Amino acid sequence: MSRPIITIAELAKHAGQEVTIRGWVYNWRKKGKLRFIILRDGFGYLQCVVFRPEVDESVWETAVELTQESSVEITGVVAADERAPGGFELKVSGLEIIQIAPEFPIGKKDHGPDFLLNHRHLWLRSKRQHAIMRVRSELEFAIRDFFQRRDYTLIDSPILTPAACEGTSTLFETEYFGETAFLSQSGQLYLEPAAAALGKVYCFGPTFRAEKSKTRRHLTEFWMVEPEVAWLRFDGLLDLCEEFLSEIVARVLDRCTEDLERLERDVSKLRPTADGDFPRLDYAEAVAKLKALGSDIQFGDDLGGDDETLLTEQFDRPVLITRYPADLKAFYMQPDPSDPSRALAVDVLAPEGCGEIIGGSERSDSLEHLERQIAAHDLPRESFEWYLDIRRYGSFPHAGFGMGIERCVAWICGVPHLREAIPYPRLINRLNP
Protein backbone atom coordinates (compact mmCIF):
# COMPACT_ATOMS: atom_id res chain seq x y z
CA MET A 1 0.00 0.00 0.00
CA SER A 2 1.71 3.15 -1.20
CA ARG A 3 -0.61 5.72 0.29
CA PRO A 4 0.69 6.66 3.74
CA ILE A 5 -1.43 7.47 6.79
CA ILE A 6 0.12 10.60 8.28
CA THR A 7 -0.55 13.27 10.88
CA ILE A 8 -1.08 16.92 10.04
CA ALA A 9 2.30 17.72 11.63
CA GLU A 10 3.99 15.64 8.89
CA LEU A 11 2.15 17.35 6.07
CA ALA A 12 5.01 19.38 4.59
CA LYS A 13 7.06 16.24 3.96
CA HIS A 14 4.31 14.86 1.73
CA ALA A 15 3.62 17.80 -0.57
CA GLY A 16 2.23 16.61 -3.90
CA GLN A 17 1.58 13.14 -2.52
CA GLU A 18 -1.71 11.38 -1.88
CA VAL A 19 -2.11 10.68 1.84
CA THR A 20 -4.75 9.66 4.35
CA ILE A 21 -5.36 11.60 7.54
CA ARG A 22 -7.57 10.55 10.45
CA GLY A 23 -9.22 13.11 12.64
CA TRP A 24 -12.25 15.12 13.62
CA VAL A 25 -14.16 17.84 11.79
CA TYR A 26 -13.21 21.05 13.56
CA ASN A 27 -15.36 23.26 11.35
CA TRP A 28 -16.72 23.25 7.86
CA ARG A 29 -17.87 25.83 5.34
CA LYS A 30 -19.83 25.36 2.16
CA LYS A 31 -19.92 27.46 -0.95
CA GLY A 32 -22.04 25.95 -3.66
CA LYS A 33 -20.12 23.10 -5.22
CA LEU A 34 -17.23 23.66 -2.79
CA ARG A 35 -16.93 22.33 0.71
CA PHE A 36 -14.11 23.20 3.08
CA ILE A 37 -13.59 20.78 5.93
CA ILE A 38 -11.25 21.95 8.67
CA LEU A 39 -9.83 18.75 10.06
CA ARG A 40 -7.98 18.46 13.36
CA ASP A 41 -6.06 15.38 14.39
CA GLY A 42 -4.48 16.49 17.67
CA PHE A 43 -1.29 17.56 15.90
CA GLY A 44 -2.62 20.37 13.79
CA TYR A 45 -5.40 21.76 11.65
CA LEU A 46 -5.84 21.17 7.95
CA GLN A 47 -8.22 22.59 5.39
CA CYS A 48 -9.58 19.84 3.19
CA VAL A 49 -11.27 20.89 -0.05
CA VAL A 50 -14.06 18.92 -1.70
CA PHE A 51 -14.97 20.24 -5.16
CA ARG A 52 -18.05 18.52 -6.53
CA PRO A 53 -17.07 18.35 -10.23
CA GLU A 54 -13.73 16.76 -9.34
CA VAL A 55 -14.81 13.99 -6.92
CA ASP A 56 -16.97 10.91 -7.11
CA GLU A 57 -20.58 11.77 -6.36
CA SER A 58 -20.41 9.37 -3.37
CA VAL A 59 -17.59 11.43 -1.86
CA TRP A 60 -19.61 14.61 -2.30
CA GLU A 61 -22.65 13.03 -0.66
CA THR A 62 -20.51 11.90 2.25
CA ALA A 63 -19.02 15.39 2.65
CA VAL A 64 -22.49 16.91 2.83
CA GLU A 65 -23.36 14.70 5.81
CA LEU A 66 -20.44 15.84 7.98
CA THR A 67 -21.10 17.68 11.23
CA GLN A 68 -18.78 19.39 13.69
CA GLU A 69 -16.61 16.82 15.54
CA SER A 70 -17.60 13.88 13.33
CA SER A 71 -14.69 11.45 13.08
CA VAL A 72 -13.38 10.79 9.57
CA GLU A 73 -10.61 9.36 7.45
CA ILE A 74 -9.82 11.72 4.59
CA THR A 75 -7.70 10.88 1.58
CA GLY A 76 -6.32 13.39 -0.87
CA VAL A 77 -3.32 15.10 -2.41
CA VAL A 78 -1.33 17.52 -0.24
CA ALA A 79 -1.16 20.83 -2.08
CA ALA A 80 0.56 24.07 -1.22
CA ASP A 81 -1.99 26.88 -1.41
CA GLU A 82 -1.69 30.43 -0.15
CA ARG A 83 -5.42 30.58 0.49
CA ALA A 84 -5.22 27.74 3.01
CA PRO A 85 -4.49 28.44 6.68
CA GLY A 86 -1.10 26.88 7.33
CA GLY A 87 -0.04 27.01 3.69
CA PHE A 88 -1.15 23.48 2.77
CA GLU A 89 -4.52 21.99 1.99
CA LEU A 90 -5.80 18.58 1.05
CA LYS A 91 -7.52 18.06 -2.33
CA VAL A 92 -9.98 15.43 -1.20
CA SER A 93 -10.40 12.28 -3.28
CA GLY A 94 -11.77 9.94 -0.65
CA LEU A 95 -13.78 10.35 2.51
CA GLU A 96 -14.74 7.71 5.03
CA ILE A 97 -16.99 8.52 7.94
CA ILE A 98 -16.09 6.79 11.20
CA GLN A 99 -18.96 8.40 13.06
CA ILE A 100 -21.35 11.28 12.45
CA ALA A 101 -21.50 13.39 15.61
CA PRO A 102 -24.78 14.90 16.81
CA GLU A 103 -24.90 18.65 17.47
CA PHE A 104 -21.67 19.54 19.32
CA PRO A 105 -22.30 21.54 22.50
CA ILE A 106 -19.34 23.88 22.05
CA GLY A 107 -19.85 26.27 19.18
CA LYS A 108 -17.86 28.99 17.49
CA LYS A 109 -19.17 31.83 19.62
CA ASP A 110 -18.35 32.61 23.23
CA HIS A 111 -19.42 30.45 26.13
CA GLY A 112 -19.50 31.12 29.85
CA PRO A 113 -17.00 29.49 32.23
CA ASP A 114 -19.60 27.34 33.96
CA PHE A 115 -20.80 25.87 30.68
CA LEU A 116 -17.25 25.29 29.45
CA LEU A 117 -16.17 23.62 32.68
CA ASN A 118 -19.20 21.36 32.61
CA HIS A 119 -17.99 20.32 29.15
CA ARG A 120 -14.28 20.26 29.99
CA HIS A 121 -13.90 16.84 28.33
CA LEU A 122 -15.05 18.40 25.05
CA TRP A 123 -13.59 21.86 25.66
CA LEU A 124 -10.11 20.32 25.53
CA ARG A 125 -10.60 19.95 21.76
CA SER A 126 -10.63 23.70 21.19
CA LYS A 127 -7.52 25.39 19.81
CA ARG A 128 -6.82 27.45 22.89
CA GLN A 129 -7.06 24.52 25.30
CA HIS A 130 -4.99 22.38 22.95
CA ALA A 131 -2.22 25.00 22.99
CA ILE A 132 -2.30 25.33 26.79
CA MET A 133 -2.03 21.55 27.27
CA ARG A 134 0.95 21.45 24.91
CA VAL A 135 2.71 24.19 26.86
CA ARG A 136 1.96 22.41 30.12
CA SER A 137 3.40 19.17 28.80
CA GLU A 138 6.54 20.89 27.53
CA LEU A 139 6.96 22.74 30.81
CA GLU A 140 6.69 19.53 32.83
CA PHE A 141 9.25 17.87 30.58
CA ALA A 142 11.58 20.87 30.93
CA ILE A 143 11.28 20.65 34.72
CA ARG A 144 12.15 16.94 34.83
CA ASP A 145 14.98 17.52 32.42
CA PHE A 146 16.35 20.38 34.51
CA PHE A 147 16.69 18.18 37.58
CA GLN A 148 17.68 15.02 35.76
CA ARG A 149 20.63 16.77 34.09
CA ARG A 150 21.79 18.05 37.48
CA ASP A 151 21.85 14.60 39.08
CA TYR A 152 18.75 14.99 41.20
CA THR A 153 16.91 11.79 42.11
CA LEU A 154 13.14 11.75 41.64
CA ILE A 155 11.42 10.75 44.86
CA ASP A 156 7.72 10.04 44.58
CA SER A 157 6.23 11.22 47.84
CA PRO A 158 3.08 9.58 49.19
CA ILE A 159 -0.40 10.93 48.48
CA LEU A 160 -2.02 9.31 51.53
CA THR A 161 -0.44 10.70 54.65
CA PRO A 162 -1.07 10.32 58.38
CA ALA A 163 -0.64 13.96 59.35
CA ALA A 164 -0.44 17.48 58.15
CA CYS A 165 2.56 19.40 56.95
CA GLU A 166 1.23 22.72 58.16
CA GLY A 167 -1.83 21.81 60.22
CA THR A 168 -4.92 19.75 59.37
CA SER A 169 -7.49 22.46 58.75
CA THR A 170 -6.92 22.58 54.99
CA LEU A 171 -6.60 18.86 54.35
CA PHE A 172 -8.91 16.41 52.65
CA GLU A 173 -9.70 13.58 55.02
CA THR A 174 -10.41 9.99 54.13
CA GLU A 175 -11.10 6.82 56.07
CA TYR A 176 -8.15 4.44 56.03
CA PHE A 177 -8.95 1.00 57.48
CA GLY A 178 -10.37 2.47 60.64
CA GLU A 179 -7.86 5.31 60.83
CA THR A 180 -7.94 8.78 59.37
CA ALA A 181 -5.69 9.57 56.43
CA PHE A 182 -5.16 12.88 54.67
CA LEU A 183 -4.40 13.68 51.05
CA SER A 184 -0.95 15.18 50.81
CA GLN A 185 -0.60 18.95 50.60
CA SER A 186 3.17 18.81 50.09
CA GLY A 187 5.85 16.21 49.62
CA GLN A 188 8.43 18.26 51.47
CA LEU A 189 8.50 16.45 54.80
CA TYR A 190 9.17 13.23 52.92
CA LEU A 191 11.82 14.83 50.73
CA GLU A 192 14.00 16.05 53.56
CA PRO A 193 14.82 12.50 54.73
CA ALA A 194 15.36 11.53 51.09
CA ALA A 195 17.83 14.39 50.69
CA ALA A 196 19.87 12.82 53.50
CA ALA A 197 19.84 9.57 51.57
CA LEU A 198 20.42 10.85 48.03
CA GLY A 199 21.78 14.39 48.32
CA LYS A 200 19.69 16.13 45.69
CA VAL A 201 16.07 15.05 45.28
CA TYR A 202 12.80 16.34 43.93
CA CYS A 203 9.20 15.25 43.81
CA PHE A 204 6.61 16.08 41.21
CA GLY A 205 3.02 15.18 41.74
CA PRO A 206 -0.48 16.20 42.68
CA THR A 207 -1.18 17.93 45.98
CA PHE A 208 -4.47 18.70 47.66
CA ARG A 209 -5.70 21.64 49.66
CA ALA A 210 -9.18 21.83 51.12
CA GLU A 211 -8.97 25.60 51.49
CA LYS A 212 -12.33 27.17 50.84
CA SER A 213 -10.78 29.73 48.58
CA LYS A 214 -12.61 30.89 45.51
CA THR A 215 -10.13 32.81 43.42
CA ARG A 216 -8.51 32.59 40.03
CA ARG A 217 -5.27 31.50 41.71
CA HIS A 218 -6.47 28.45 43.61
CA LEU A 219 -7.31 24.86 42.84
CA THR A 220 -8.10 22.16 45.39
CA GLU A 221 -5.96 19.70 43.42
CA PHE A 222 -2.82 21.01 41.78
CA TRP A 223 0.58 19.77 40.71
CA MET A 224 3.70 20.84 42.46
CA VAL A 225 7.41 20.29 41.86
CA GLU A 226 9.56 20.38 44.96
CA PRO A 227 13.35 20.09 44.98
CA GLU A 228 15.18 19.51 48.27
CA VAL A 229 18.95 19.82 48.40
CA ALA A 230 21.41 18.76 51.08
CA TRP A 231 24.06 21.33 52.05
CA LEU A 232 22.26 24.07 50.14
CA ARG A 233 22.14 27.38 52.01
CA PHE A 234 19.77 30.27 51.56
CA ASP A 235 21.78 32.20 48.96
CA GLY A 236 22.22 29.01 46.94
CA LEU A 237 18.48 28.45 47.13
CA LEU A 238 17.84 31.88 45.62
CA ASP A 239 20.26 31.05 42.80
CA LEU A 240 18.49 27.73 42.24
CA CYS A 241 15.08 29.42 41.97
CA GLU A 242 16.46 31.83 39.39
CA GLU A 243 18.35 29.26 37.34
CA PHE A 244 15.36 26.92 37.41
CA LEU A 245 12.76 29.45 36.32
CA SER A 246 14.88 31.07 33.64
CA GLU A 247 15.79 27.73 32.11
CA ILE A 248 12.32 26.23 31.97
CA VAL A 249 10.83 29.44 30.56
CA ALA A 250 13.58 29.62 27.92
CA ARG A 251 12.83 26.05 26.98
CA VAL A 252 9.10 26.67 26.53
CA LEU A 253 9.79 29.84 24.53
CA ASP A 254 12.04 27.81 22.29
CA ARG A 255 9.78 24.81 21.76
CA CYS A 256 6.24 26.14 21.99
CA THR A 257 6.41 29.05 19.56
CA GLU A 258 3.28 28.00 17.65
CA ASP A 259 1.26 27.33 20.78
CA LEU A 260 2.17 30.67 22.34
CA GLU A 261 1.28 32.36 19.05
CA ARG A 262 -2.10 30.64 19.05
CA LEU A 263 -2.62 31.92 22.58
CA GLU A 264 -1.69 35.40 21.33
CA ARG A 265 0.89 35.55 24.10
CA ASP A 266 3.20 38.56 23.94
CA VAL A 267 6.44 36.58 24.33
CA SER A 268 8.52 39.75 24.64
CA LYS A 269 7.11 39.87 28.18
CA LEU A 270 8.64 36.44 28.89
CA ARG A 271 12.05 36.90 27.29
CA PRO A 272 13.66 38.84 30.18
CA THR A 273 12.88 35.89 32.46
CA ALA A 274 14.95 33.60 30.25
CA ASP A 275 17.98 35.85 30.86
CA GLY A 276 17.89 35.29 34.63
CA ASP A 277 19.25 38.08 36.85
CA PHE A 278 16.05 38.34 38.91
CA PRO A 279 15.71 41.24 41.32
CA ARG A 280 15.92 40.21 44.99
CA LEU A 281 14.11 42.22 47.62
CA ASP A 282 14.40 41.78 51.35
CA TYR A 283 10.93 41.69 52.93
CA ALA A 284 11.64 45.02 54.67
CA GLU A 285 12.67 46.58 51.35
CA ALA A 286 9.54 45.18 49.73
CA VAL A 287 7.32 46.68 52.42
CA ALA A 288 9.06 50.06 52.09
CA LYS A 289 8.68 49.97 48.33
CA LEU A 290 5.00 49.05 48.59
CA LYS A 291 4.38 51.90 51.02
CA ALA A 292 6.05 54.28 48.59
CA LEU A 293 3.73 52.96 45.90
CA GLY A 294 0.67 53.71 48.01
CA SER A 295 -0.06 50.39 49.72
CA ASP A 296 -1.21 50.47 53.35
CA ILE A 297 0.83 47.38 54.22
CA GLN A 298 2.58 47.43 57.60
CA PHE A 299 5.81 45.71 58.56
CA GLY A 300 4.77 42.28 59.83
CA ASP A 301 1.84 41.89 57.41
CA ASP A 302 1.84 39.28 54.70
CA LEU A 303 1.71 40.59 51.16
CA GLY A 304 -1.89 40.78 49.94
CA GLY A 305 -2.96 40.07 46.39
CA ASP A 306 -2.93 43.76 45.48
CA ASP A 307 0.53 44.15 46.99
CA GLU A 308 1.87 41.29 44.90
CA THR A 309 0.40 42.79 41.76
CA LEU A 310 1.78 46.23 42.56
CA LEU A 311 5.23 44.82 43.23
CA THR A 312 5.47 42.61 40.15
CA GLU A 313 4.45 45.51 37.93
CA GLN A 314 7.74 47.18 38.86
CA PHE A 315 9.85 44.51 37.16
CA ASP A 316 10.04 42.80 33.77
CA ARG A 317 10.94 39.41 35.27
CA PRO A 318 10.18 37.42 38.43
CA VAL A 319 11.12 39.04 41.73
CA LEU A 320 12.38 37.22 44.82
CA ILE A 321 11.05 38.42 48.16
CA THR A 322 13.28 37.16 50.96
CA ARG A 323 13.48 36.86 54.75
CA TYR A 324 9.82 37.15 55.77
CA PRO A 325 8.86 37.58 59.41
CA ALA A 326 9.10 34.08 60.86
CA ASP A 327 5.59 34.07 62.29
CA LEU A 328 4.11 34.46 58.80
CA LYS A 329 5.79 31.27 57.68
CA ALA A 330 5.77 27.53 58.29
CA PHE A 331 7.21 25.90 61.40
CA TYR A 332 10.12 24.13 59.70
CA MET A 333 11.91 27.21 58.36
CA GLN A 334 15.39 28.20 59.49
CA PRO A 335 15.53 31.48 61.42
CA ASP A 336 17.78 34.14 59.98
CA PRO A 337 20.93 33.98 62.14
CA SER A 338 21.31 37.78 62.00
CA ASP A 339 17.69 38.33 63.07
CA PRO A 340 15.77 35.29 64.42
CA SER A 341 12.44 37.09 64.06
CA ARG A 342 12.85 36.55 60.32
CA ALA A 343 12.83 33.25 58.45
CA LEU A 344 15.18 32.28 55.64
CA ALA A 345 12.21 32.09 53.33
CA VAL A 346 11.70 33.19 49.76
CA ASP A 347 8.64 33.75 47.62
CA VAL A 348 9.05 34.19 43.90
CA LEU A 349 6.46 36.46 42.33
CA ALA A 350 5.90 36.16 38.61
CA PRO A 351 5.48 39.36 36.59
CA GLU A 352 2.41 40.91 34.96
CA GLY A 353 0.44 40.69 38.19
CA CYS A 354 0.63 36.90 38.18
CA GLY A 355 1.92 36.68 41.75
CA GLU A 356 3.46 33.91 43.82
CA ILE A 357 4.54 30.83 41.92
CA ILE A 358 7.34 29.58 44.18
CA GLY A 359 7.66 29.37 47.95
CA GLY A 360 10.84 28.04 49.50
CA SER A 361 13.17 28.19 52.46
CA GLU A 362 16.26 26.93 54.15
CA ARG A 363 15.02 24.30 56.61
CA SER A 364 15.71 24.38 60.29
CA ASP A 365 18.48 21.93 61.21
CA SER A 366 18.11 22.30 64.97
CA LEU A 367 16.17 19.67 66.90
CA GLU A 368 15.48 22.09 69.76
CA HIS A 369 14.16 24.79 67.47
CA LEU A 370 11.83 22.41 65.67
CA GLU A 371 10.53 20.97 68.93
CA ARG A 372 9.69 24.49 70.13
CA GLN A 373 8.06 25.32 66.78
CA ILE A 374 5.91 22.19 66.76
CA ALA A 375 4.68 23.03 70.24
CA ALA A 376 4.11 26.69 69.33
CA HIS A 377 2.05 25.71 66.27
CA ASP A 378 0.00 23.19 68.31
CA LEU A 379 1.05 20.35 66.03
CA PRO A 380 0.79 16.75 67.29
CA ARG A 381 4.35 16.02 68.37
CA GLU A 382 4.06 12.23 67.96
CA SER A 383 3.19 12.62 64.26
CA PHE A 384 6.47 14.41 63.65
CA GLU A 385 8.86 12.15 65.52
CA TRP A 386 10.04 10.55 62.30
CA TYR A 387 10.59 13.98 60.80
CA LEU A 388 12.63 15.06 63.83
CA ASP A 389 14.86 12.03 63.31
CA ILE A 390 16.44 13.97 60.43
CA ARG A 391 17.79 16.37 63.07
CA ARG A 392 18.95 13.51 65.29
CA TYR A 393 20.83 11.33 62.87
CA GLY A 394 23.34 13.58 61.18
CA SER A 395 21.51 16.88 60.94
CA PHE A 396 22.62 18.89 57.94
CA PRO A 397 21.84 22.23 56.34
CA HIS A 398 19.36 21.90 53.50
CA ALA A 399 16.90 23.96 51.53
CA GLY A 400 14.21 23.57 48.92
CA PHE A 401 11.20 25.11 47.29
CA GLY A 402 7.83 24.24 45.80
CA MET A 403 6.45 25.53 42.54
CA GLY A 404 2.81 25.28 41.54
CA ILE A 405 2.71 24.02 37.96
CA GLU A 406 -0.64 25.56 37.10
CA ARG A 407 0.43 29.01 38.23
CA CYS A 408 3.51 28.74 36.08
CA VAL A 409 1.50 27.47 33.08
CA ALA A 410 -1.06 30.23 33.52
CA TRP A 411 1.66 32.86 33.64
CA ILE A 412 3.53 31.54 30.59
CA CYS A 413 0.32 31.14 28.59
CA GLY A 414 -1.12 34.44 29.77
CA VAL A 415 -4.36 32.82 30.92
CA PRO A 416 -6.02 34.62 33.81
CA HIS A 417 -7.53 31.65 35.65
CA LEU A 418 -5.89 28.42 36.84
CA ARG A 419 -8.92 26.43 35.71
CA GLU A 420 -7.54 26.51 32.15
CA ALA A 421 -4.01 25.49 33.15
CA ILE A 422 -4.86 21.92 34.18
CA PRO A 423 -6.72 19.32 32.10
CA TYR A 424 -9.47 18.64 34.64
CA PRO A 425 -9.62 21.40 37.24
CA ARG A 426 -10.81 20.66 40.75
CA LEU A 427 -12.31 23.72 42.37
CA ILE A 428 -14.13 24.33 45.62
CA ASN A 429 -17.51 23.52 44.04
CA ARG A 430 -16.47 21.50 41.04
CA LEU A 431 -15.55 17.82 40.93
CA ASN A 432 -16.97 17.03 37.48
CA PRO A 433 -16.16 15.92 34.87
Next chain:
RNA sequence: UCCGCAGUAGCUCAAUGGUAGAGCGGGUGGCUGUUAACCACUAGGUUGGGGGUUCAAGUCCCUCCUGCGGAGCCA
Protein backbone atom coordinates in the same frame (compact mmCIF):
# COMPACT_ATOMS: atom_id res chain seq x y z
C1' U B 1 -16.82 32.15 55.71
C1' C B 2 -17.51 37.46 54.25
C1' C B 3 -18.53 41.44 50.41
C1' G B 4 -20.35 42.55 45.45
C1' C B 5 -22.69 40.97 40.71
C1' A B 6 -25.62 37.69 37.86
C1' G B 7 -29.39 33.66 36.46
C1' U B 8 -34.33 34.95 29.95
C1' A B 9 -34.16 29.82 23.51
C1' G B 10 -29.03 24.39 23.11
C1' C B 11 -25.01 28.69 23.78
C1' U B 12 -23.84 34.21 24.41
C1' C B 13 -26.83 38.14 25.52
C1' A B 14 -31.14 42.19 24.75
C1' A B 15 -36.04 43.67 26.53
C1' U B 16 -38.96 52.38 30.88
C1' G B 17 -43.57 47.71 35.67
C1' G B 18 -47.45 47.19 29.94
C1' U B 19 -47.46 42.08 22.99
C1' A B 20 -40.45 37.91 25.40
C1' G B 21 -36.18 39.47 20.92
C1' A B 22 -31.17 39.11 18.34
C1' G B 23 -26.57 36.63 17.06
C1' C B 24 -24.45 31.80 17.06
C1' G B 25 -25.83 26.64 16.86
C1' G B 26 -30.02 23.19 14.51
C1' G B 27 -33.29 22.43 9.90
C1' U B 28 -34.44 23.80 4.52
C1' G B 29 -32.78 26.29 0.10
C1' G B 30 -28.87 29.32 -2.79
C1' C B 31 -23.74 30.25 -4.20
C1' U B 32 -16.49 27.61 -7.70
C1' G B 33 -12.10 29.84 -2.73
C1' U B 34 -14.30 30.08 2.14
C1' U B 35 -11.02 31.74 6.63
C1' A B 36 -15.88 32.18 13.46
C1' A B 37 -17.87 32.60 5.23
C1' C B 38 -22.24 34.91 3.38
C1' C B 39 -27.69 35.39 1.86
C1' A B 40 -32.98 33.84 2.39
C1' C B 41 -36.57 31.08 5.02
C1' U B 42 -37.64 28.11 9.42
C1' A B 43 -38.24 25.55 14.21
C1' G B 44 -36.94 26.65 19.16
C1' G B 45 -39.39 29.86 25.88
C1' U B 46 -43.03 27.20 32.76
C1' U B 47 -37.65 34.20 32.07
C1' G B 48 -33.33 29.24 38.33
C1' G B 49 -37.17 27.40 42.68
C1' G B 50 -40.78 29.20 46.28
C1' G B 51 -43.51 33.27 48.35
C1' G B 52 -45.14 38.50 48.16
C1' U B 53 -46.48 43.78 46.16
C1' U B 54 -49.48 45.44 41.80
C1' C B 55 -55.00 46.28 37.35
C1' A B 56 -50.36 44.25 35.30
C1' A B 57 -43.77 41.33 37.21
C1' G B 58 -38.35 38.83 33.11
C1' U B 59 -38.30 43.78 35.54
C1' C B 60 -39.96 45.66 42.42
C1' C B 61 -39.60 43.09 47.65
C1' C B 62 -38.40 38.51 50.76
C1' U B 63 -36.19 33.75 50.73
C1' C B 64 -33.59 29.52 48.91
C1' C B 65 -30.46 27.41 45.04
C1' U B 66 -26.64 27.88 41.34
C1' G B 67 -22.72 30.47 39.06
C1' C B 68 -19.19 34.63 38.51
C1' G B 69 -15.75 38.37 40.57
C1' G B 70 -13.09 39.78 44.91
C1' A B 71 -11.21 39.19 50.22
C1' G B 72 -8.76 35.93 53.69
C1' C B 73 -5.21 31.56 52.95
C1' C B 74 -1.72 29.70 49.97
C1' A B 75 1.57 27.19 45.25
